[in-house]
Amino acid sequence: MADAPTTQPSRPGMPTLTPVLSDIWDAPRSWTLEAYRERGGYRALEEARSRKPEEIVDAVKASGLRGRGGAGFPTGLKWSFLPPPDGGPRYLVVNADESEPGTCKDIPLMLANPHALIEGSAITSYAIGCDHAFIYLRGEVVHVYRRLLAAVREAEAAGLLGGLRITVHAGAGAYICGEETALLDSLEGLRGQPRLKPPFPAVAGLYARPTVVNNVESIASVPSIVLGGPEWFTSMGTEKSAGFGLFSLSGHVTRPGQYEAPLGITLRELLDLAGGVRDGHELKFWTPGGSSTPILTDEHLDVPLDYESVAGAGSMLATRALQIFDETTSVVRAVARWTDFYAHESCGKCTPCREGTYWLKQILHRLEEGRGTAEDLDTLDEITANIAGRSFCAFGDAAVTPIQSGMKYFRSEFEAGTHTPARELFPYTASTVFSGVSS
Template sequence: MTDLPLTGRARPDRRPHTLAEWRALGGYEAVERARSMAPAEIIDMVEAAHLNGRGGAGFPAGRKWRFMPERGTSPGEGPSYLIVNGDEMEPGAFKDRFLLEALPHQVIEGAIITARGTHADEAIVLIRDEYRPGIAAVERAIHEARDAGLLGDLTIRVHPSAGRYIVGEETALITALEGHRAVPRKRPPFPAQSGLWGRPTTVNNVETISLVPHILSLGPQRFRALSRTEEGGTKLYGVSGRVKRPGLFEAPMGTTARELIERAGGVSGDGQLRAFQPGGGASGFFGPDRLDLPLDFGHVAKAGSMFGTGMLIVLDGTACPVGFLARHMRFYARESCGWCTPCREGLPLVAKILDRFAAGQGRRADLELLQMTAAEAAPRGRSFCDLMGGAMAPLASGLSMFAAEFEARLAEGERA
């Protein structure tokens, strides 16, 4: 169980534990330890554990927490907030659903400790509305923990999300929680300075929060040692697409795609790996030559893609990469908030062009426009938030890796 801190206590049938069952497995012992520690000591442990956020950006969790002001030192009146983000919308991602449904007490335990470390008075667990079993499990866990006096003076509640991909951007999430249209905010000020209702706010992913109790239980050095790289702990990887047994696999941070695909039963279809996305739908493609690359934020970024959620999407030799990209782009075009021109105008246009290519109706001018758009829009910072860059990353790498397929579809269009 120590080697699998996130999933080692999960039931095979995924039924959530009762409070009594969870405590019999050592649950909430880390909370008792946290109560004897100053907030700065908790942050010290998280920083020493080298825990990076698991929501996609990979920002060091402890460093993020240090931005939060101590109680009574922020201007104005009102609570400070912790938001646990379980609004999982990334194509290919399903790890947070498992943690919410099968291990809700682990999420609440992590939220209690994180709230203490960040001086938060109130915690909100934001859960994708379609995850109804997860919502019910977390609400039940909160009720049990509150009745047992485990929450202390922390207020914690569940907020079902309206279900928009843009809410993965933390300032858009905050705007949505305030009852407004989900659009990103200009930074600075950052959420730790002015977040929900203008109050100091920390936003962390469900998986990040779930790992926090294990840092206190194991100690930062043992937690770091679970990883194969400098980024501490284990990772809940996912493998989907053209594999025989899609699923979730907890493994040391830095595990390779080769190992994960083998655990998923190997490549299905023709059995030949064509390409894979290492970090969900917003990550650039890797070919078979990257099968032995350690999968963490640093190694994947250095190799030219994004680790993101750590959810691998596999394409075999029979998959149609052009159609795959077209489906992806329709998703991003639909999920854009429409705030800035590159997303509002660019994504629907790119989706329409890719649909033409997938139907064998592409034109040379279309291909040139795709190449120009990918080159101009893929770099981060070309739009108000990172949604455009994330949408363009698979397109930019796909135009290069699957050039022959695009040329073949182009030839079909020219013959038509």
């Protein structure tokens, strides 16, 4: 076995960080092939090609790597769902359509270390018998798109990809295309809308052929598993949530940014690393996995950030996008902004989501402006209950969980929206993280 990647402690007395994907980020011109190979890049691809494809699938299964895009489905198990080869093509599609409010790990990863994704794509393609891989990127991030294109050209010119073709595809900027089947429709030139399942992509995906769809971080983690082995990977994290991950801290935190750490670390430990909540303030609420996950409060500071523990606390780990809000923040205003996003991004295919998000937006704005009624609160409860679990894809659940959890923990603020504007209870100038901003 090749040398395993190293992990490093932050400083004495602090939680252990695991700079694997982010280890190269501070290197000069870290995005270049030269910098990547200086840190051992593409050794994993060479190692993988010395083994049988099924051995790579088994290693990823044994590692316990779970999808890093939100659902947390076991990655190797997903690969194994592909039917036996029939002589036709099969595809790898990397979901790089990072679009959710608060989620910001894949874009910096691709910007600073694109070759980890390229190498991971090449190893995965070898393991599943694919000779054409696609990376579907959100089109607005032109700088990342250009960097990925350059990385693919570098790898091709160096003869590293063999017969594999990698296509970097820029989408037109639709959040719904983060749903795997809507992404496949978009890749095929159709309007991005979720497909009815079954059949699942593993059986009939891109161009109706067997397809593996994985998140950027999932695929970029594969080279380190090949080099280090499953035992090295499972030595981090928890029994059911193995390995490391990027935790994105934003909002009212002293040092926002990406913190790569073992799954199971707590928000309290991450805040210690990040300098805590901004000076003079205290934590009020936070999201463990972006705006689509139920919010948690300061009583959940010590919940281990792994899939099972966060679910046990009533939320989801998802993309580990930790948005931190202090006591100056209006929950009604925050939830209303997220709802604006979901109403705008609904693809319109199913009635609960299309109509429900529209009415939720109207009600939340009335409450934010202090013009709501007691009936509005009952209607919020009713609409969110009618959307949850009834939309065509997970988008509907994503739209209502912030509202439901917000009302669970801070119902009095929603009730205050029947008589007092949020701007009076929580002035904009108090919650802004930038100076010189007025209401």
